[in-house]
Amino acid sequence: MAIVTKTELDGILPLIARGKVRDIYEVNDTTLLFVATDRISAYDVIMNNAIPDKGILLTKLSEFWFHYLDKDIRNHLVSLENGQTIWDHLPKELCENSKYREQLENRSLLVRKFKLIPLEVIVRGYITGSAWKEYKTQGTVHGVKQDDTEMKESQQFPTPIFTPSTKAEQGEHDENISIEQAEQLIGKELCGRVNDIAIKLYTKCRDYALTHGIIIADTKFEFGIDETTDEIVLVDEVLTPDSSRFWNGANYTVGTTQDSYDKQFLRDWLTTNKLNGVDGVTMPQDIVTSTRAKYIEAFEALTGDHWNPK
Known part of the structure; x- marks a missing residue:
């Protein structure tokens, strides 16, 4: 299938x-069309080239998790019934023109509009990445x-922890904030509900993934x-390699970095080549x-x- 780095619907929507x-x-x-392209970003910078089929993978995996969790939390997917x-x-x-169908097929979700809660709700089950760097230097996590x-x-942490960050605009960087700052941003009661729901969802999916040989680190x-x-409604993408760290459960060893099935592979290459955060990078x-x-x-x-x- 064609690589899609940018959709052009010529003003039809x-x-x-x-x-x-x-x-x-x-x-x-009341309704939006979410189209996952094949673009990939790391360190808040979009790469010049794309990953073939990535948008389709993200869409299908998000759909899987939305359905897996639909008894636990409402989501933003529009219900399609009777073979629709x-x-x-x-x-x-859009439907009758192959130019548009090729851009949208298998990578699009029809979703309901909801007011967004302005937090990146990060749940960490294992200490790695920025959390590990902070712990090594300061003895703290978040x-x-x-x-x-x-x-x-x-x-593995004794229990999963909620480490919120801000939702940055395009081109800006998300910033880690404390629970107290998150409470100030969205209110103490709502923040508590978000915390509880996020950890419940993570725990359920973590346990499922373990039975399939995958560790969801965060x-x-x-x-x-x-x-x-x-x-509260679950929106955007859910438990994809873009939004999560997935490790190989069979090779898991405490005290070292892990074999991963996510963007960490790209992040490591960028870091090794001193390209993290640099604009205009083309991946080999x-x-x-x-x-x-x-x-x-x-x-x-999974x-x-x-x-x-297809």
């Missing part, structure tokens, strides 16, 4: 936002002193709120190929399905 990965269009007053597809809800000009027992790299959730019912073909393969491995292990982009 209004473009609301173009993020690091997703192009978002307004379908009507998203094409039944989109303008004919500013919180850990137990006296010395932790090792990649060690992940980022995003939530909206239904202003008519005050219900071996990095593209290996990153795609890791995303597919994660998809197949869903139990053989990868087929």
